[in-house]
């Protein structure tokens with residue numbers, strides 16, 4: 056059995072503030088350890104139900120060099136490196152393919168525009184104000200769910216701040232296990248569980264996700280094909296630059312879209328367009 060883990064940082068245990076999310080931050084080194092520990096807990100729990108399982112982990116946050124490889128569980132391999140479209144066209148889902156059976160999303164966060172959402176954004180906080188799949192506004196959980204769903208890989212476990220649960224339940228197939236790492240108060244504050252608690256919750260959640268998978272209770276995220284993905288950005292210039300990417304058409308003053316035969320093709324084009332929309336190459340892409 057092969058499990059793909061897409062790992063973000065905003066929803067990880069104890070993370071509530073931008074200082075924890077960037078390498079320049081004073082508290083970043085501690086946050087990296089917390090993020091890595093969450094992933095290890097999910098792996099440990101899954102191994103209880105599937106001792107032979109292997110894991111591909113994609114570091115899916117910012118510079119994408121956050122997870123501490125020397126502390127990562129030995130059953131895993133890690134996708135490391137910035138998500139330039141040439142490097143990692145699938146962005147936070149790079150490393151998933153037809154050989155994977157099941158996916159976990161750890162450390163996830165709510166979508167751009169979520170009222171009071173903890174560090175809420177979609178892909179690039181400064182750029183994307185709405186992301187739609189076939190007309191429905193989604194966040195990174197449903198977006199990456201649709202990408203891994205291309206290979207019929209269901210999402211069995213999602214962890215993050217409390218407000219993400221409602222978003223995930225509204226936009227993803229039912230059946231996944233939800234693990235809340237903290238009770239969100241606002242954009243940069245939450246009531247956080249200590250790692251000693253989230254470790255147990257993630258272990259139990261991952262074990263339950265594998266049981267549900269084996270019982271055939273999980274469904275992959277399969278948007279109707281051909282699929283249309285549309286992004287609305289904050290400024291007109293961003294849409295102008297993005298619309299120069301291949302396969303992208305302008306749909307409004309601040310929006311652009313693509314229609315493709317597969318979710319991975321559409322998501323790859325969209326990620327390329329969103330990277331092109333940047334004013335200059337941002338530090339997280341270098």
Ligand SMILES: [Zn+2]
Pocket residue numbers: 063064065115116117
């Ligand atoms: Zn992130």
